[in-house]
Amino acid sequence: MNAIALVNCEFTDRALWSRILAEADEASTQDVFFKPVVVDTIAECRDLAGAIISRIAGLLSPPASSMSLHMALRSLLDQDSRILAAAAFDMAAVLDRDPATTKALHVLLHAKGFLALQTHRFAHALWNAGQQDFALHLQSCASRSLQVDIHPAAQLGIGIFFDHATGIVIGETSIVEDNVSILQNVTLGGTGKEAGERHPKIRSGVLVGAGAAILGNIEIGANARIGAGSVVLRPVAPETTVAGVPARSLHQNRSMAPARTMDQLFDDGQPLYDVGL
CATH class of the missing domain: 1.10.3130.10 (serine acetyltransferase, domain 1)
Incomplete structure (x- = not known):
C-alpha cells in the first residue's frame, strides 16, 4: 500500500x-x-x-x-x-x-x-x-x-477519490491503482462485446476529468491527466495530458501528482476540456 x-x-x-x-x-x-x-x-x-x-x-x-x-x-x-x-x-x-x-x-x-x-x-x-x-x-x-456502477470484479487500489461521483461506471476487467482521482460521469468501459481483458488499466496518480470516456484494454500511465469530456481510445504515456474527441496528447504535466493537486488547467489557464478541436 x-x-x-x-x-x-x-x-x-x-x-x-x-x-x-x-x-x-x-x-x-x-x-x-x-x-x-x-x-x-x-x-x-x-x-x-x-x-x-x-x-x-x-x-x-x-x-x-x-x-x-x-x-x-x-x-x-x-x-x-x-x-x-x-x-x-x-x-x-x-x-x-x-x-x-x-x-x-x-x-x-x-x-x-x-x-x-x-x-x-x-x-x-x-x-x-x-x-x-x-x-x-x-x-x-x-x-x-x-x-455509481462498479463491477465487483474490477480491481481498485487505495486512496481513490470520486469527486461528486454521479454517473461513474467501471467495467469488469478494469484496474484502478492507488491515489487516483475520478470526477463525475466517467466511464471505464469496453469497445464492444469482446471477451477477456477489455477495460482500461489506470495507473497510480492519474486524474480523470468529468465526463471522460476511456474505452478498451488500454493503459493510462502513472500521473497522467485526462481532460474533461475526452474520449480516450489509445494508451496514454505516464505524466502526459490528453484531451479532446478523440483524445490527443497535449504536453507533459506541470504536476507530478495531478490526482492530488486536482489541477485541471492548461499552462495558459484554459480548462482541460477547451482544446479547440
Missing part, C-alpha cells in the same frame, strides 16, 4: 474515528434536527469500519432488511479484515483533495463516492470468494442508491 495519504497522523484509522466522534458530538449539540442522523449512524458503532457498514446497510437496503445486510457485511469483515483496510486512505483522499469537505463526519455521512468505494470492497471480496450473486446484488443496490 502507498502510505502517502496517511503520512500525517491525523489520517490514521483511530484518529479519523476520534475526529468523527468529536465532530458528531459537536453537530448534535448545535442542531437538534441533525442529532437523529448522528445517533442512527454513529452512536452504536465502536469503530470506523462499523460506522461504514452501518451507513452502507442503511443506504442500500429498506428498513426491514438493513439489519440483515448489516450482519452479513460484519460477518464478511470478520472473515477478512482487509476489506475495509483502505477506508482511512479513501477518507483521507477526500479530505485532502476536496476543498468543499472539511469534516470526516461529512465524508462518512454524505460522500457517496466514498461509500460506493467501500461497498465495492465488500462486493469484490464476495466475487473473489465465489459469492457472485451477493456481489452483484451489492453492485445493483449501489448503482441505484449512489449512482
Whole structure:
C-alpha cells in the first residue's frame, strides 16, 4: 500500500474515528434536527469500519432488511479484515483533495463516492470468494442508491477519490491503482462485446476529468491527466495530458501528482476540456 495519504497522523484509522466522534458530538449539540442522523449512524458503532457498514446497510437496503445486510457485511469483515483496510486512505483522499469537505463526519455521512468505494470492497471480496450473486446484488443496490456502477470484479487500489461521483461506471476487467482521482460521469468501459481483458488499466496518480470516456484494454500511465469530456481510445504515456474527441496528447504535466493537486488547467489557464478541436 502507498502510505502517502496517511503520512500525517491525523489520517490514521483511530484518529479519523476520534475526529468523527468529536465532530458528531459537536453537530448534535448545535442542531437538534441533525442529532437523529448522528445517533442512527454513529452512536452504536465502536469503530470506523462499523460506522461504514452501518451507513452502507442503511443506504442500500429498506428498513426491514438493513439489519440483515448489516450482519452479513460484519460477518464478511470478520472473515477478512482487509476489506475495509483502505477506508482511512479513501477518507483521507477526500479530505485532502476536496476543498468543499472539511469534516470526516461529512465524508462518512454524505460522500457517496466514498461509500460506493467501500461497498465495492465488500462486493469484490464476495466475487473473489465465489459469492457472485451477493456481489452483484451489492453492485445493483449501489448503482441505484449512489449512482455509481462498479463491477465487483474490477480491481481498485487505495486512496481513490470520486469527486461528486454521479454517473461513474467501471467495467469488469478494469484496474484502478492507488491515489487516483475520478470526477463525475466517467466511464471505464469496453469497445464492444469482446471477451477477456477489455477495460482500461489506470495507473497510480492519474486524474480523470468529468465526463471522460476511456474505452478498451488500454493503459493510462502513472500521473497522467485526462481532460474533461475526452474520449480516450489509445494508451496514454505516464505524466502526459490528453484531451479532446478523440483524445490527443497535449504536453507533459506541470504536476507530478495531478490526482492530488486536482489541477485541471492548461499552462495558459484554459480548462482541460477547451482544446479547440
